[in-house]
Amino acid sequence: MWPFNKRIAKSSIRARSVNIVDGVHEIDVRGQTCPGYLLAINKAVEALDPGTKARLLITYPPCGEDVRAWCKEKKIQYLGLFQDKDMWIISIEK
Numbered sequence: 001m002w003p004f005n006k007r008i009a010k011s012s013i014r015a016r017s018v019n020i021v022d023g024v025h026e027i028d029v030r031g032q033t034c035p036g037y038l039l040a041i042n043k044a045v046e047a048l049d050p051g052t053k054a055r056l057l058i059t060y061p062p063c064g065e066d067v068r069a070w071c072k073e074k075k076i077q078y079l080g081l082f083q084d085k086d087m088w089i090i091s092i093e094k
Contacts, residue, residue, distance in 0.1 A: 015044045025054040030087055033060050038070055045076065048094045053079075056090040063088050 016028045027044045029037040037060055048054060056067065064081045067090050071078040079091035 028057045030059045
């Protein structure tokens with residue numbers, strides 16, 4: 001049987017949560033690694049309006065350079081990176 005007729009399960013690549021804290025969207029992708037966390041961030045940020053600020057909560061160590069390159073490619077402003085205990089918080093503006 002050809003696999004083309006099979007239903008594909010809904011993607012599990014997504015942010016664990018997207019909350020608004022102090023007017024800034026928090027996109028939580030902790031526990032995900034490359035490329036899943038970038039795909040989840042991309043999906044969540046696509047839903048934001050231009051000019052919206054977001055905080056990305058990430059536990060994947062090389063996230064800073066990955067997200068900086070992604071921002072440059074997507075024309076999103078990279079505002080900075082901060083390490084807090086076991087995670088990195090990256091601020092962006094769409």
